[in-house]
Every structure is written in structure tokens, then in C-alpha cells.
Amino acid sequence: QVQLVESGGGLVQAGGSLRLSCAASGRTFSNYFMGWFRQAPGKEREFVAHISKPGINTAYADSVKGRFTISRDNTKNTAYLQMNSLKPEDTAVYYCAADPEYLGRIGDEYDYWGQGTQVTVSS
Numbered sequence: 001q002v003q004l005v006e007s008g009g010g011l012v013q014a015g016g017s018l019r020l021s022c023a024a025s026g027r028t029f030s031n032y033f034m035g036w037f038r039q040a041p042g043k044e045r046e047f048v049a050h051i052s053k054p055g056i057n058t059a060y061a062d063s064v065k066g067r068f069t070i071s072r073d074n075t076k077n078t079a080y081l082q083m084n085s086l087k088p089e090d091t092a093v094y095y096c097a098a099d100p101e102y103l104g105r106i107g108d109e110y111d112y113w114g115q116g117t118q119v120t121v122s123s
Helices: none
Strands: 003-008 010-013 020-026 033-039 046-051 056-060 068-072 079-084 093-100 117-121
Touching: 003 093, 020 033, 020 093, 020 117, 033 068, 033 079, 046 068, 046 079, 056 068, 079 093
Parallel strands: 010 117
Antiparallel strands: 003 020, 020 079, 033 046, 033 093, 046 056, 068 079, 093 117
């Protein structure tokens, strides 16, 4: 079992940047596919990005493509989400997720989740 803890959220003005971190513990981090998801108030959770185990392959939601970058450092047991050119519609709680077998856009397929970190973008 792997434990995930997100950090790096906060309040930022539109056009600004934030970098979220997801620190993993408990098992070998490099054995897990990683994903980022978000949930805005009153909305369903949605896929943001995912990354393969070695960090070579990535995928993004259309809404964040070109603005967000997912990465990971397996030596530090940490995944990242660099968010640039933030928009008010990016406001949400951001969650990282891990799974040893699934790499995709369906949140329910990931077995392990962090507690989330709030990102608020003001206009």
C-alpha cells in the first residue's frame, strides 16, 4: 500500500503559476502509475494528467494541455504538477492518485489517493 500527500496549493491570481507535489511513502514509488485529478465545487471529479512509471509517457486533459506539466522524480518518491497560465476555472481541489496496474483517465480505476490540496485562482 502506498500513502500519498499533496502539497503546494494556494491562492493565485489569473495568469500565475503553482507547482503541486505529491509525496509517496510505503511502497516502491516507481512501481506506480500516477495521475492528477481535480474537483471543483458542485462538479464531478475530472482527469487532469497522468504519467507512466518511468516518467516518459504523459497525457493531459484538453482543458490543461499546454499549460500544465506532469512529472515525477522516482529518486524522491514524488510526483509534480506544474501549473502555468492559471485561469479561474482551474479552481478546484487537486488530488494525486496511484495505481500499480492502471494508467488512464478514469479516476475510479486508481487504488490510492491523497487527501487533496486546494487551488484557488482569482480573476
